[in-house]
Amino acid sequence: MVGVTGVAEQLLNGLTIGMVYVLIAAGLSVIFGVMDVINFAHGELFALGAYFAFAIVAPLGGAGFWVALVVAPLLVGVLGAVIERVTLRPLYDRNPLYHILLTFGLVLMLNDVITFFWGKQPKAFSEPSILSGPVTVLGVSNSLYSYFIIAFGAVLSFGTWWALNNTRFGLVVRAGSQDREMVRNLGINIDRYYTLVFGAGAALAAVAGIVLGAYQNVNPGMGNSVIIPAFVIVVLGGLGSFRGAVVGGLGVGIIQTLARTYVPVLEGLIVFALMIGVLLVKPEGLFGTSTGEGHGESEGELLAGRGGGVLTDRQRFGLGAVVVALLAVVPLGVEVLYSEYVLTLLTDVLIWALFALSLDFVMGYAGLVSLGHALFYGTGAYASVLVLLHFTSSAFVALAAAVVVCAAIAWVIGYLSIRVSGVYFSMITLAFAQLFYRAVFKLEWTGGSDGLFGADVLYGIGGFAMELDEIAEMVPMVSEEGLFYYFLLATVVGSYLVARQIMKAPFGSVLQSIRESERRTEFVGYDVTAYKRRAFVVSGAMAGLAGGLFAVESGFVAPSLLFWLNSGEVVVMTVLGGMGTLYGPMVGAGVYIGFEEVLASYTDQWQFFLGALFVLFVIALPRGLVSLPDKLVEAGAGGGRAGTSGGPGEAPSEEAEPLADGEVNE
Amino acid sequence: MSESSRLDAEACQNPLLDVSNIVAGYGATEVLHGVSLCVEAGEVVSLVGRNGAGKTTTLRSIVGNVVPTSGSVAFDGQDVTGLSPEETVRRNVAFVPEERRIFPDLTVAENLKVGQLGGGDTAESRDPEEVLEEFENLRDHPDRRGGALSGGEQQMLAIGRALVAGADLLLLDEPTEGLAPFVVRQVEDLVKNLNEEGIAVLLVEQNVEVALELADRHYVLDRGEIVYHGTSDQLRENEDVVDRHLGVSI
Ligand SMILES: Nc1ncnc2c1ncn2[C@@H]1O[C@H](COP(=O)(O)OP(=O)(O)OP(=O)(O)O)[C@@H](O)[C@H]1O
Numbered sequence A: 001m002v003g004v005t006g007v008a009e010q011l012l013n014g015l016t017i018g019m020v021y022v023l024i025a026a027g028l029s030v031i032f033g034v035m036d037v038i039n040f041a042h043g044e045l046f047a048l049g050a051y052f053a054f055a056i057v058a059p060l061g062g063a064g065f066w067v068a069l070v071v072a073p074l075l076v077g078v079l080g081a082v083i084e085r086v087t088l089r090p091l092y093d094r095n096p097l098y099h100i101l102l103t104f105g106l107v108l109m110l111n112d113v114i115t116f117f118w119g120k121q122p123k124a125f126s127e128p129s130i131l132s133g134p135v136t137v138l139g140v141s142n143s144l145y146s147y148f149i150i151a152f153g154a155v156l157s158f159g160t161w162w163a164l165n166n167t168r169f170g171l172v173v174r175a176g177s178q179d180r181e182m183v184r185n186l187g188i189n190i191d192r193y194y195t196l197v198f199g200a201g202a203a204l205a206a207v208a209g210i211v212l213g214a215y216q217n218v219n220p221g222m223g224n225s226v227i228i229p230a231f232v233i234v235v236l237g238g239l240g241s242f243r244g245a246v247v248g249g250l251g252v253g254i255i256q257t258l259a260r261t262y263v264p265v266l267e268g269l270i271v272f273a274l275m276i277g278v279l280l281v282k283p284e285g286l287f288g289t290s291t292g293e294g295h296g297e298s299e300g301e302l303l304a305g306r307g308g309g310v311l312t313d314r315q316r317f318g319l320g321a322v323v324v325a326l327l328a329v330v331p332l333g334v335e336v337l338y339s340e341y342v343l344t345l346l347t348d349v350l351i352w353a354l355f356a357l358s359l360d361f362v363m364g365y366a367g368l369v370s371l372g373h374a375l376f377y378g379t380g381a382y383a384s385v386l387v388l389l390h391f392t393s394s395a396f397v398a399l400a401a402a403v404v405v406c407a408a409i410a411w412v413i414g415y416l417s418i419r420v421s422g423v424y425f426s427m428i429t430l431a432f433a434q435l436f437y438r439a440v441f442k443l444e445w446t447g448g449s450d451g452l453f454g455a456d457v458l459y460g461i462g463g464f465a466m467e468l469d470e471i472a473e474m475v476p477m478v479s480e481e482g483l484f485y486y487f488l489l490a491t492v493v494g495s496y497l498v499a500r501q502i503m504k505a506p507f508g509s510v511l512q513s514i515r516e517s518e519r520r521t522e523f524v525g526y527d528v529t530a531y532k533r534r535a536f537v538v539s540g541a542m543a544g545l546a547g548g549l550f551a552v553e554s555g556f557v558a559p560s561l562l563f564w565l566n567s568g569e570v571v572v573m574t575v576l577g578g579m580g581t582l583y584g585p586m587v588g589a590g591v592y593i594g595f596e597e598v599l600a601s602y603t604d605q606w607q608f609f610l611g612a613l614f615v616l617f618v619i620a621l622p623r624g625l626v627s628l629p630d631k632l633v634e635a636g637a638g639g640g641r642a643g644t645s646g647g648p649g650e651a652p653s654e655e656a657e658p659l660a661d662g663e664v665n666e
Numbered sequence B: 001m002s003e004s005s006r007l008d009a010e011a012c013q014n015p016l017l018d019v020s021n022i023v024a025g026y027g028a029t030e031v032l033h034g035v036s037l038c039v040e041a042g043e044v045v046s047l048v049g050r051n052g053a054g055k056t057t058t059l060r061s062i063v064g065n066v067v068p069t070s071g072s073v074a075f076d077g078q079d080v081t082g083l084s085p086e087e088t089v090r091r092n093v094a095f096v097p098e099e100r101r102i103f104p105d106l107t108v109a110e111n112l113k114v115g116q117l118g119g120g121d122t123a124e125s126r127d128p129e130e131v132l133e134e135f136e137n138l139r140d141h142p143d144r145r146g147g148a149l150s151g152g153e154q155q156m157l158a159i160g161r162a163l164v165a166g167a168d169l170l171l172l173d174e175p176t177e178g179l180a181p182f183v184v185r186q187v188e189d190l191v192k193n194l195n196e197e198g199i200a201v202l203l204v205e206q207n208v209e210v211a212l213e214l215a216d217r218h219y220v221l222d223r224g225e226i227v228y229h230g231t232s233d234q235l236r237e238n239e240d241v242v243d244r245h246l247g248v249s250i
């Protein structure tokens, strides 16, 4: 009997968490279904609900909980509506990628607002006293509050379900999540519904935050930790499906809780594995209706950077050479003009530049938006350190291992995931990355949460290897760090040149034609999937090299290398610079890290400003920094090129200009 | 191009729909290179052409799913070029796109209801119940899921859904595609009935037989250009046009 009640107790706990998930996932799913917006900020709205509740309960005491349960969701709902109006509205005709970017900026901003007002320490507020204390039902005892969460969540879910099924508003929302363009074709201005959908979704997430806040605690990381499971649920259940969100939410809550108790090895892994499995068998999710394809409903294209225009190829080449030359003299000024720190910073920039370049290879050229590229970066780093620790101290061998391992993994993941397209591809890559992230915590030989460190690094192979400081002694004027910096610079420039060569080759032309029109490329007779897979392998290998370089330089690795925020950041850098141009993302990496550095030196709230900058940027300059010269010239010419009246997406405006073959690279 | 616009000047005295020289495409690819056509009130006109000729793109440009880069679309004397689909449709244009695009998870009644909501306040919308009455296959099963209907039923529903909001012009994209011959007859009858009620129809077809059966005038589209325009009799006589541009014989 003990076993049975034990299981029942765990089931109840799972159901409690599951109900919280349902409330989060329902909004997320409906928002995606209707608006095509992947809202990474949903987790922060959830956290904000909890913090508002904390702020209300703190002065009012126990009964404040009921006030908070009404007021906080309303506040968050209004905030959601404002966010939709101000930031998302200008982006509806664009590819979902831009929503991801935008909401990623919002994550940074909201999270910073939270730490600004409430600090980094966890806070707690308690449930009202009438809900505290345990109760025993059918021999199973659990806290009354737990039952309250389940009941309240069920009522709210049922209410939402009822509204979706019995109101005009709900009808349009459901129709819109099945075929938005058709709703328009029937004369309904669906944009008008978005504000309310977004606001309502935000309010539901806030409710989830409040009930969970009183159940556990309130902390700045709560949004970050809940958003990925929420995505998993949405994808599992089927994007846009309310029923899917409910079944998925409860299922994930229960499975997670049971796994924690009975198969701790699988905790954290099982859900991602489940999602990958479901997506491979049924890409549209358990209750999804379509994978958003067919129908020629255009997704809005990815806006590649425009490298051409103002600067000629030759000028740009010259500019590139100057930049590399400048980078090359930097170590000579260390300790004379500036401190060693400059070198550390630039080392960071170069590694991320390579990482961004690798992402651009698939995102900017083949149109594959990978949200899991940290997987390759982190795995490359782990592979290198493992080789250094267990096999040889040669940096070259370690880097080669990183490249080979990541290429192999990229092949497997590419094989499994490139058959699904668009958002589903993004999600499945995200899931794979989180799977690896979780796995390194669990595994013995990856050092768990501590990671691995203490690797010796030699440069050379076999008998001809030396430590870097020994070499440095033989070279005048350059320190050990300086030497590594040169090694890094050479590797990154070399990788860039290789990538450029590939893009100039027929292989590269096919990739670009895929990005412009997959249908046409297929029609002409290319095996689009095979090309994408190959690009993915190259990209994974390059990201692995970046991770390997990090490991060789720092001598340690930690699970955080694989965390999804890294994947997000590298996407940001790539778009910031201008995807679809090889140099753009590298510029983006430099600017991103530079901004971060400068902002951080002025204010503790740098994250907020970085996020805000980013939001502005995505709205105003989606083609990235590399298109800035063009924009300036355009503006200078009197802004005569105002876009065509923005029809849904396919309007062949000025923006849609393709990259002619000649101006593709560099 | 100049030839076809001359043809139009002759074709329509008082056009309900007047498409003039539109250029449109997707991203960098130009699909229509200056298409002109017109439809008079109460008339049935066909637009025929091979796979990929640009028929769908023409309809999408009229409705506003695609914004033409140049040229104009006028409806009932008013310029509607570049308007969003919802704005165009609210001027009493009904659009039934390729593949019908029934909302698969909504019931028959709900599908119609969405169409009705789109009518706005101005349009002389019809009662969904009444519309349902006209379609015997649907009438008895208002609660069936749209996705569970047969192709013919879906086509009927799509037409009904587009019409509940009231329409002067019906844009139909390949309504008979993939349907069994006897269902094709039903669709033909439906279109004839609607036309008798006074609704003008622009019918996109690959099936020239159906086009000849239903329409009075025909435009032949090939690679984004109108290459021929004539009445049914003229088209029947011009076997080489049909042969060359449509790849079928009649
Ligand atoms: N969403 C789209 N994106 C890019 N190209 C497209 C898109 N839709 C159509 N095209 C291209 O535009 C051209 C014309 O297509 P359209 O659908 O208008 O032809 P159609 O005459 O309707 O053909 P069908 O008889 O097959 O329906 C084709 O070459 C097609 O590949």
Ligand SMILES: [Mg+2]
Pocket: B055, B056, B057, B098, B173
């Ligand atoms: Mg077509």
